[in-house]
Amino acid sequence: MSTQGRWGSSQDERNLSERDLRELMCEIGRRMWVKDMAPAKRETSPAAWTKKRVLATPTFICKGFMKPADLVVVDMRGNKLSGRREPTSETNMHLAAYACRNDITAVCHAHPQYVLAVAATHTPVPASVLMDVEYLVGAIAVLPTTEPAATVDIADDMKPALRKHRALILSQHGALTLGRGLIEAFWIMEILESLCSVLVNSRKLGKLKRFTKDQMSDIREAQETIRTGLSRQRMIRG
Numbered sequence: 001m002s003t004q005g006r007w008g009s010s011q012d013e014r015n016l017s018e019r020d021l022r023e024l025m026c027e028i029g030r031r032m033w034v035k036d037m038a039p040a041k042r043e044t045s046p047a048a049w050t051k052k053r054v055l056a057t058p059t060f061i062c063k064g065f066m067k068p069a070d071l072v073v074v075d076m077r078g079n080k081l082s083g084r085r086e087p088t089s090e091t092n093m094h095l096a097a098y099a100c101r102n103d104i105t106a107v108c109h110a111h112p113q114y115v116l117a118v119a120a121t122h123t124p125v126p127a128s129v130l131m132d133v134e135y136l137v138g139a140i141a142v143l144p145t146t147e148p149a150a151t152v153d154i155a156d157d158m159k160p161a162l163r164k165h166r167a168l169i170l171s172q173h174g175a176l177t178l179g180r181g182l183i184e185a186f187w188i189m190e191i192l193e194s195l196c197s198v199l200v201n202s203r204k205l206g207k208l209k210r211f212t213k214d215q216m217s218d219i220r221e222a223q224e225t226i227r228t229g230l231s232r233q234r235m236i237r238g
Contacts, residue, residue: 033064
């Protein structure tokens with residue numbers, strides 16, 4: 001069955017079977033590759049968590065050409081439970097996110113070009129610049145990385161930020177975004193890349209303009225209204 005046009009909204013991934021989830025993860029991998037978020041064989045990867053089983057992308061494969069059978073299943077300690085390939089070495093970061101947050105079921109790790117520009121220069125990401133960022137993402141952490149991303153140490157170092165943020169930029173490495181589903185995690189990655197492109201390009205035009213305190217207060221109020229509405233919709237739909 002073709003997946004073209006099937007995955008347009010986070011509502012499209014409700015109550016998925018593992019087979020459907022595998023198809024969706026491959027579709028997210030393709031979208032990341034098309035958007036130049038996953039060049040070559042970099043360890044760029046979406047992962048989804050359910051009932052202590054983590055469905056993860058494999059290592060050393062172009063994420064634009066993955067097939068459902070390529071994905072692997074690991075437990076919360078990173079032990080492979082099934083799959084013909086080996087999981088990406090950066091699965092530790094995904095597992096750290098799931099260990100810290102009960103409200104997320106998906107993680108995307110990517111290397112978008114503008115995010116990399118921010119990561120390579122250790123540039124702080126200012127708040128109160130773009131409305132979409134404030135509504136859907138919130139504050140963004142920029143973390144120094146002193147360990148390779150594959151190590152347990154870096155995953156442990158990230159935990160304080162993982163508890164507070166849905167988007168993290170890892171200095172000189174890439175980004176990690178958290179979502180209540182794969183589509184949402186990918187959307188947040190897209191928004192993060194868009195923000196970083198604005199930060200890089202705005203330097204040619206002048207100083208960034210930020211929302212005032214009153215405007216931010218209005219945004220926070222609207223944010224809470226949106227969250228309440230979404231929560232009620234989920235309760236109604238079961």
